[in-house]
Amino acid sequence: MQRRILIAGGAGFLGSHLVDRLLRRHDVEKIVILDNLWTGTRGNLAHIDDKRAAFVEGSAESFATDERFDEILHLASPASPPWYMRDPIRVIQANVHGALNLRNLLKPGGRFCFTSTSEVYGDPLISPQPESYRGSVDCTGPRSSYDESKRCTESLLFECNRVYGMDIRIVRLFNVYGxxxxxxxxxxxxxxxxxxxxxxxxxxxxxxxxxxxWGYVDDIADALERFFWRDHIDYIGPLNIGNxxxxxxxxxxxxxxxxxxxxxxxxxxxxxxxxxxRCPDLTLARKVLPGWSASxxxxxxxxxxxxxxxxxxxxxxxxxxxxxxxxxxx
Amino acid sequence: MQRRILIAGGAGFLGSHLVDRLLRRHDVEKIVILDNLWTGTRGNLAHIDDKRAAFVEGSAESFATDERFDEILHLASPASPPWYMRDPIRVIQANVHGALNLRNLLKPGGRFCFTSTSEVYGDPLISPQPESYRGSVDCTGPRSSYDESKRCTESLLFECNRVYGMDIRIVRLFNVYGxxxxxxxxxxxxxxxxxxxxxxxxxxxxxxxxxxxWGYVDDIADALERFFWRDHIDYIGPLNIGNxxxxxxxxxxxxxxxxxxxxxxxxxxxxxxxxxxRCPDLTLARKVLPGWSASxxxxxxxxxxxxxxxxxxxxxxxxxxxxxxxxxxx
Structure with a gap:
């Protein structure tokens, strides 16, 4: 089957690495790379020379098209505190409203992948943090726009799964660099x-x-590839990914x-x-993604x-x- | 000063009681009562005979008008588990997207009041719960659409206050009946x-x-009136209100x-x-609202x-x- 894929935030740091890996897939017919270039850059995509890839400058929360996608990857959010604290309202829009909007572009039976964050754990009272830890986030604090919009988007997508049977994959990323x-x-x-x-x-x-x-970006993208690309999987998330x-x-x-x-x-x-x-408990990741490690x-x-x-x-x-x-x- | 007020969810259980109290104010020129009648009913407003009150059937997340308001009260969300669990996506839309949309209708210097919930505390590990308690919410669980959308909306409004100086009031309501x-x-x-x-x-x-x-609705509306109507206040929330x-x-x-x-x-x-x-710590409420109690x-x-x-x-x-x-x- 030839698939059409939308990656929101695809010109970003991690997003562009995922684009590279998407283009290695032979079952991909088209990749729409959506990015409003808030923190993403055209430079991150400058090396791409593949007719299947199409860049669209636009935001996750307002992007409209008649096209429908087999897979949607939602990475449209800044991830660094100075950036998300500078324009917190826009961060909430990008994550929550972004997910609300993008899910409408999914084909029936399509898959929605979302990069959540270890920040859903807030200032953790336990270490390392397993996925079952409910976190300690001050939902009125100066860092909350990021933490809470990621939490709310997780909730939204799990409900889409529970109520509408939407196929979802959710990871919680710890620090990534590269x-x-x-x-x-x-x-x-x-x-x-x-x-x-x-x-x-x-x-x-x-x-x-x-x-x-700190997780090196190649290790992290490797985990996402193993988790997001897989058609049949028993566990949809949330899955800690990090080093x-x-x-x-x-x-x-x-x-x-x-x-x-x-x-x-x-x-x-x-x-x-x-x-x-802030340290991931990777017990579940090792089970769900056999063979993967941040090495x-x-x-x-x-x-x-x-x-x-x-x-x-x-x-x-x-x-x-x-x-x-x-x-x-x- | 004659004020224009928008109350979203104004045909609901608590909203309609607030409408009654708004109409007792002499500084109110107009009240737009916005409700999509999802859980609100026309019957809750049937007794109102006041030319200042105008009912609009519509949703918080999509309502558009050229009018701007001095005060906006955002109560547009079902509050009962069977209701919000039936259509969780819509709950997230009503709360988060609702707040994102409605804040655009505020006059410069206007006030945005929001009814959050004790559910931001999730399954609390301490009792009673003070406002500083960060909660224990499973953000992927079947009740999370309500809990997380309220948390995210709190975050959004506190950021509107921090970044844009928007005047806000946020209460966390415990169980209300009546x-x-x-x-x-x-x-x-x-x-x-x-x-x-x-x-x-x-x-x-x-x-x-x-x-x-359980807080009887008259007691709760009394607290909201004291907190929401007041122009000058040192504390904007979050404030536990309940019995x-x-x-x-x-x-x-x-x-x-x-x-x-x-x-x-x-x-x-x-x-x-x-x-x-689930029991409110009312220490702060007694300090911020002197003379008030759920009596x-x-x-x-x-x-x-x-x-x-x-x-x-x-x-x-x-x-x-x-x-x-x-x-x-x-």
Whole structure:
């Protein structure tokens, strides 16, 4: 069967990696890449030379077409705190209203895939977090637009499944990094690399011993491919996807200072409410996706990301950097 | 100043009581009562004879007008589990998309009032629940459309306040009962009364010792009036509103059997996941609304409600009853 696929947020960091993988499929007739270029960039798709791929500049919540799709992937949302905190209403629109709108474009029997987030766990009281953990999110707080719109979209899609039998797949992504992250993304790895390549001073907040679980984008896209593409599956989600190896923020910073000569670390006061940990319980992922693991060590991933950023810095006239104070990965 | 007010869900149980109170205000020039009559009824407004009130049949998420309002009250959502579980997508639309749409109809400097719910606390791990409790909601569960859309709408409105300075008021309502509840509403008090007036058999699930905090509608509307109408206030919410007197379900059933001769209680197996308690911590409400308390005892409230239901049963040809198994109040 030749399939038509819509990927919303397909010009984004993770979205564009999924587009690359969709184009490797032989059962795909057409891919509509929908993106309003809020955080996505045309550059992320510049390498694509495939007649099956069609880019449409537009938003998930308002996109209209007579076309219907066999598979819809909804990734249309910024994922970095400085970005989603800047325009929270639009984040809620992109996620919830986006899902409400896009589901109407699904063929009967089609599949709707959604990238939710570990932020549905809020500031977790347990670690690692299994999918059954109900979370600790302040639904009135300054980070809630992202957390709550992802939670609400999960609810919406599970109801679409329960009430209308819609085929859904929902993952909860933990921190992802790698090539095609925006240099002004605002999260730790890209910040450190951006700083190393420009000012030479890497800012670490607090003592830097707070840990993060960073998943390299190839590992994460590999998991999504295994979960989203599969036609018959017993478990539709929510499924934690990430790297469960916890690394101290300062270890990554130190590693980057070794890779880029002449750089140094500067310690600044801790960011308020910066969570001390967020780590996936991957028990279910290992069961649902046999053979998959986040196996790329951070040293390899950081080196690859650094090479990519070097290329971007060389080829860009203006390199925007995230404004300080920068929010570290949650 | 003469004000224009929009109340979405104004033909509903609680909404129509608020309409009555809005019409007592002398600073109100016009009230647009928006309701799609999903759970609201024209009967709830039949007694209104005031030229300032205009009824519009329409939905919060799609209502369009050139008019702009000084105050918007967003109550457009079913509140009873059998109702919201029947059409969960529409519940999410009514709440989240409803708020997204209605906020565009606010005059600059206008006020947006929203009735959120104690269900944002999910199955609480502490009792009573203060506003700071982050809740325990399964965002993929069969009750999540209501809980999560209320949480997401809270988030949306707090962001509108934080980012755009929009004046907001948000309450979290615990169980409310009283005249104008639908007889097929599906929650305990109205079920018991409906059963007493028809079959004569009141069904209690489990041993009936599970407690509920029922707020009589006059007490609750009184709190909303004090909170929503006030122009200058230090605290915008979220504010718990309810009755903190916990009553065993079976006590209410027994009281009703005494009021309606010839009726009896039948015990059925417990409903799965029926929470054993939900009780408001009203510390903040007492501080923010000095002088207010939920003072009407359940005996008075139940008698008043019974009288109203008798009138409805007498004047209606067909009296719909909630389908079994009925979900008790959460």
């Amino acid at each position: 090539p095609r992250t925006r240099i002004d993304d605002g999260r730790a790895v890209s910040n450190f690399i951006g700083q190393a390549l420009t000012s030479g001073v890497l800012t670490v907040y607090g003592d830097g011993r707070q840990s993060r679980s 469960d190896r916890e690394i101290a923020v300062v270890d990554v910073a130190e590693y980057i200072t070794k890779l880029v000569p002449g750089t140094r670390i500067e310690y600044l006061p801790p960011v308020p409410q910066d969570p001390t940990n 790329i060590p951070y040293e390899t991933g950081v080196r690859e990301t650094l090479e990519w950023f070097k290329h971007i810095v060389r080829t860009s006239e203006a390199v925007p950097l995230a404004p300080a104070p920068v929010f570290l990965d949650r | 005249p104008r509840t639908r007889i097929d509403d599906g929650r305990a008090v109205s079920n018991f009364i409906g059963q007493a007036l028809t079959s004569g058999v009141l069904t209690v699930y489990g041993d009936g010792r599970q407690s509920r905090s 903190d007197r916990e009553i065993a379900v079976v006590d209410v059933a027994e009281y009703i059997t005494k009021l309606v001769p010839g009726t009896r209680i039948e015990y059925l197996p417990p409903v799965p996941q029926d929470p054993t308690n 009407i005892p359940y005996e008075t409230g139940v008698r008043e409600t019974l009288e109203w239901f008798k009138h409805i049963v007498r004047t209606s040809e067909a009296v719909p009853l909630a389908p079994a198994p009925v979900f008790l109040d959460r």
